[in-house]
Amino acid sequence: MRAPSTADIAAGDVLLSAEGISLAFGGVKALSNVSFDIRKGEIRAIIGPNGAGKTSMLNVINGFYQPDAGTITFKRETRTRMRTHEAAEFGIARTFQNVALFKGMTTLDNLMAGRTLRMRRGVFWQALWFGPALKEAIEHRRRVEEIIDFLEIQHIRKIPVGKLPYGLQKRVDLGRALATEPELLLLDEPMAGMNLEEKEDMSRFIIDIHDQFGTTVALIEHDMGVVMDLSGRVVVLDYGKKIADGTPAEVQRNQAVIDAYLGISH
Amino acid sequence: MLGVFIETLIGGLLTGVLYSLVALGFVLIFKASGVFNFAQGAMVLFAALSVARLSEHMPLIVAVALSVVIMIALAYAIERLVLRPLVNQDAIILFMATLGITYFLDGFGQTVWGSDIYKIDLGLPKNPIFLFEGIFPGGILIDPEALIAAAACGLLVLVLAIFFQVTRIGRALRAVADDHQAAQSVGIPLNYIWLIVWSVAGIVALVAGMAWGSKLGVQFSIALVALKALPVLILGGLTSIPGAIVGGLIIGAGEKLAEVMLAPILIRLFDLAGGGIENWFAYVLALVFLLVRPQGLFGERIIERV
Amino acid sequence: MFYREAGQFKTNYAKDMAIFPIAQDRWFVIGVIVFAFVGVPQFASNYFYTEILIPVMILSLAAIGLNILTGYCGQLSLGTGGFMAVGAYAAYNLALRVPETNFLVVLVFSGLMATLVGIIFGLPSLRIKGFYLAVATLASQFFLEWTFARVKWFTNYSHSGSVAVGDVELFGIALGNPERKYLFILAVVVVLALVAKNLVRGRIGRMWMAIRDMDIAAEILGIRPLYAKLSAFAVSSFFIGVAGALWGFFRLGGWEPLAFDINRSFQVLFMVIIGGLGSILGSFLGAAFIVITPLFLNQLPGILGIPMSTALISHIEFMVFGAMIVFFLIVEPHGLARLWAIAKEKLRLWPYPY
Numbered sequence: 001m002r003a004p005s006t007a008d009i010a011a012g013d014v015l016l017s018a019e020g021i022s023l024a025f026g027g028v029k030a031l032s033n034v035s036f037d038i039r040k041g042e043i044r045a046i047i048g049p050n051g052a053g054k055t056s057m058l059n060v061i062n063g064f065y066q067p068d069a070g071t072i073t074f075k076r077e078t079r080t081r082m083r084t085h086e087a088a089e090f091g092i093a094r095t096f097q098n099v100a101l102f103k104g105m106t107t108l109d110n111l112m113a114g115r116t117l118r119m120r121r122g123v124f125w126q127a128l129w130f131g132p133a134l135k136e137a138i139e140h141r142r143r144v145e146e147i148i149d150f151l152e153i154q155h156i157r158k159i160p161v162g163k164l165p166y167g168l169q170k171r172v173d174l175g176r177a178l179a180t181e182p183e184l185l186l187l188d189e190p191m192a193g194m195n196l197e198e199k200e201d202m203s204r205f206i207i208d209i210h211d212q213f214g215t216t217v218a219l220i221e222h223d224m225g226v227v228m229d230l231s232g233r234v235v236v237l238d239y240g241k242k243i244a245d246g247t248p249a250e251v252q253r254n255q256a257v258i259d260a261y262l263g264i265s266h
Numbered sequence: 267m268l269g270v271f272i273e274t275l276i277g278g279l280l281t282g283v284l285y286s287l288v289a290l291g292f293v294l295i296f297k298a299s300g301v302f303n304f305a306q307g308a309m310v311l312f313a314a315l316s317v318a319r320l321s322e323h324m325p326l327i328v329a330v331a332l333s334v335v336i337m338i339a340l341a342y343a344i345e346r347l348v349l350r351p352l353v354n355q356d357a358i359i360l361f362m363a364t365l366g367i368t369y370f371l372d373g374f375g376q377t378v379w380g381s382d383i384y385k386i387d388l389g390l391p392k393n394p395i396f397l398f399e400g401i402f403p404g405g406i407l408i409d410p411e412a413l414i415a416a417a418a419c420g421l422l423v424l425v426l427a428i429f430f431q432v433t434r435i436g437r438a439l440r441a442v443a444d445d446h447q448a449a450q451s452v453g454i455p456l457n458y459i460w461l462i463v464w465s466v467a468g469i470v471a472l473v474a475g476m477a478w479g480s481k482l483g484v485q486f487s488i489a490l491v492a493l494k495a496l497p498v499l500i501l502g503g504l505t506s507i508p509g510a511i512v513g514g515l516i517i518g519a520g521e522k523l524a525e526v527m528l529a530p531i532l533i534r535l536f537d538l539a540g541g542g543i544e545n546w547f548a549y550v551l552a553l554v555f556l557l558v559r560p561q562g563l564f565g566e567r568i569i570e571r572v
Numbered sequence: 573m574f575y576r577e578a579g580q581f582k583t584n585y586a587k588d589m590a591i592f593p594i595a596q597d598r599w600f601v602i603g604v605i606v607f608a609f610v611g612v613p614q615f616a617s618n619y620f621y622t623e624i625l626i627p628v629m630i631l632s633l634a635a636i637g638l639n640i641l642t643g644y645c646g647q648l649s650l651g652t653g654g655f656m657a658v659g660a661y662a663a664y665n666l667a668l669r670v671p672e673t674n675f676l677v678v679l680v681f682s683g684l685m686a687t688l689v690g691i692i693f694g695l696p697s698l699r700i701k702g703f704y705l706a707v708a709t710l711a712s713q714f715f716l717e718w719t720f721a722r723v724k725w726f727t728n729y730s731h732s733g734s735v736a737v738g739d740v741e742l743f744g745i746a747l748g749n750p751e752r753k754y755l756f757i758l759a760v761v762v763v764l765a766l767v768a769k770n771l772v773r774g775r776i777g778r779m780w781m782a783i784r785d786m787d788i789a790a791e792i793l794g795i796r797p798l799y800a801k802l803s804a805f806a807v808s809s810f811f812i813g814v815a816g817a818l819w820g821f822f823r824l825g826g827w828e829p830l831a832f833d834i835n836r837s838f839q840v841l842f843m844v845i846i847g848g849l850g851s852i853l854g855s856f857l858g859a860a861f862i863v864i865t866p867l868f869l870n871q872l873p874g875i876l877g878i879p880m881s882t883a884l885i886s887h888i889e890f891m892v893f894g895a896m897i898v899f900f901l902i903v904e905p906h907g908l909a910r911l912w913a914i915a916k917e918k919l920r921l922w923p924y925p926y
Binding site: 302347348351352355356358359361362363365366367368369370371372373374376377493496497500536537538539540541542543545546549550552553556557560 | 646648696699700702703704706707708710711714715717718721722723724733834838841845883884886887888889890891892893894895896897898901902905
């Protein structure tokens with residue numbers, strides 16, 4: 001599967017655009033005709049009350065759910081259906097609310113697993129170990145170590161991730177997503193369950209990812225302070241519909257948004 | 267030709283009833299605790315062995331009563347010693363644990379009760395019944411023991427169905443099967459419930475053991491019947507009592523028919539050294555079902571959510 | 573005090589990723605291998621070869637194969653016996669019909685045939701998981717068993733269904749006596765174990781473990797379940813097929829259909845569980861345990877001075893295996909291999925308790 005190239009998408013251009021996405025489970029409408037875009041190089045927040053459909057939207061973007069209607073255009077290629085591993089090949093990475101790490105593997109192995117798509121040497125060379133496969137492994141190990149340094153997780157390299165505390169697991173989850181060198185990074189409530197100090201660390205990492213690597217970030221977040229500080233634009237969902245789209249300041253003043261959060265039916 | 271077909275069909279159905287009995291035990295435990303008890307086969311063997319051996323020294327009724335007590339104790343021991351410590355593990359781990367229990371019970375049973383083939387004399391008529399002698403030459407052969415086993419199974423199912431639907435304990439069992447934590451939060455005592463479930467499964471094992479033991483003589487290969495029950499469960503659905511019945515009937519009839527009707531054709535076509543299709547027919551059928559309709563005929567759809 | 577890493581700095585990633593990064597481990601294993609090749613033949617008796625070393629080596633290979641599929645990739649399989657049969661019959665038929673074939677080619681052929689069958693019977697794993705997959709593998713086990721027993725061509729129209737093979741000749745050397753058989757098998761097993769170790773610590777091994785731990789998350793990284801699962805079946809079946817060929821040719825010089833039945837499948841599965849799921853070392857430890865325990869139990873009447881029938885001993889064997897399975901699953905799911913690793917950890921601290 002040939003992935004579309006980004007050569008012609010400049011910073012500020014639309015990287016991903018969702019048009020008319022609708023998704024229903026049985027009788028429940030998770031998403032109704034949602035449209036918004038994400039520009040290259042920005043940090044985009046997706047917010048809304050519980051059950052608004054935010055995670056479902058992320059699931060559609062990275063191929064877990066196939067929308068009943070609507071299209072996703074990524075790097076100028078429009079699709080109505082996308083398999084999860086195709087999304088990975090296109091350069092979309094993702095973290096989860098409930099950390100989805102490989103509990104039986106070490107931190108290092110989890111991160112190296114993220115390099116899978118970029119490793120080329122076949123089974124024969126891997127069986128031999130020495131030679132081209134080892135050279136490739138060393139090169140990818142070097143990249144992964146950069147991420148380990150960046151996230152300050154050197155001390156837990158060889159520890160099975162099942163043994164790590166929650167906050168560190170979330171960091172490893174982020175590291176694994178970064179290891180795929182994504183164009184678009186989807187973060188599903190990266191701050192969930194963290195204390196103040198951990199939140200500040202995570203915020204710093206997200207900002208650094210954006211500044212240093214130029215990764216486009218879309219995140220779901222409940223903490224308004226975080227949203228205001230980090231994001232450039234915000235899209236607000238409620239009951240599966242988009243109710244606002246703009247800068248944090250604009251969205252904060254939007255009456256429909258305030259109503260949604262206060263639970264006033266409309 | 268038609269006569270042979272009908273005779274094979276009935277024979278297969280009656281064997282199928284016996285499969286259903288074993289499968290029932292699985293379904294009960296799985297419904298209530300989510301544990302897939304591969305040891306059901308060994309429990310059947312153990313129950314049959316105790317009835318057979320005890321009845322050598324005492325009247326059958328007493329032997330059966332004593333065996334019921336033994337099975338309940340066994341069920342409790344399994345739950346307490348093996349399953350409770352493993353309560354949070356993957357299904358695969360639990361399955362492998364019950365595999366271990368099977369081996370243990372097999373050795374233990376034969377150590378305690380001996381390993382010859384023992385007879386269970388239920389006082390049932392052994393002479394075959396011939397039906398429809400006017401219509402088909404020689405009549406259609408029916409095994410009265412199998413017939414009675416079928417009747418016993420039917421009765422058991424009726425009793426269980428009523429038990430689950432109507433009684434308070436039955437409702438509690440269904441609640442536990444649905445959601446352990448929710449059931450606990452409304453005050454249902456989990457361990458007591460599991461004890462009941464396992465005891466019922468033990469009694470079902472006893473009935474199955476007596477039926478198989480009376481038919482075949484009590485021997486080790488009964489434990490392998492447990493393996494045959496797996497395709498029954500796949501066909502019927504792991505959580506369905508009617509499924510266990512229907513699945514057993516289909517497998518029993520299917521493999522007998524395949525052996526009697528299909529095997530000769532295959533032997534001629536491929537120059538085979540004999541039949542034996544019934545060794546794999548059930549499993550291949552289960553495989554087809556798994557690919558086409560994994561939840562079985564009556565089971566619940568399994569949805570995977572992120 | 574002796575088992576310390578002090579002063580051993582890994583100066584590059586290659587050294588860090590080595591099989592035995594700690595020097596003491598490396599020397600120990602090299603020592604064991606050298607001893608196995610050179611030392612053992614000095615004192616081993618024929619009994620030791622035929623009843624202990626050869627079966628343990630061959631079954632270790634099968635256990636490595638099953639471990640790759642079940643321990644590393646999480647696909648439970650009860651079809652090991654059937655795949656061993658494929659390897660055995662493939663080897664037999666090639667050696668019978670093209671007698672000049674080099675035996676190494678025969679072995680590779682048997683592995684490849686098993687690989688082919690493994691991939692076909694592995695296809696259901698794309699739609700079925702867990703215990704359901706185990707039932708599907710039962711279909712392969714019973715069907716393969718039946719095929720080799722009934723399709724006369726495989727046994728070369730033998731009346732009894734059994735086959736017998738002569739001594740193997742390799743590059744002009746007859747592998748007739750137990751010592752030579754042992755050395756050949758040892759060489760094959762060491763090479764293949766190394767290959768297995770390289771695969772599981774590399775890219776494909778990580779793919780397998782990712783599918784095992786959380787296949788949904790694996791897909792997000794671009795790992796295709798199709799490729800991961802089928803490659804696990806393929807590699808696993810290759811190992812098991814070669815083990816089957818070795819078993820047929822070197823264990824008894826012949827076999828009957830029962831040699832590869834469902835009990836064999838359970839036996840190898842038990843080796844993997846007791847030895848440690850997801851561990852190459854564990855495969856060896858488990859095989860040794862399963863092979864040696866019955867032999868030890870046979871000595872029990874002599875040791876205890878109580879007469880016991882062979883039937884009783886076989887029952888005790890079953891009880892011991894069953895109990896050990898349950899014990900390991902409850903107490904140490906990572907089996908003997910983990911106990912070994914814990915022992916080494918204690919050794920690092922020795923003589924301090926913690």
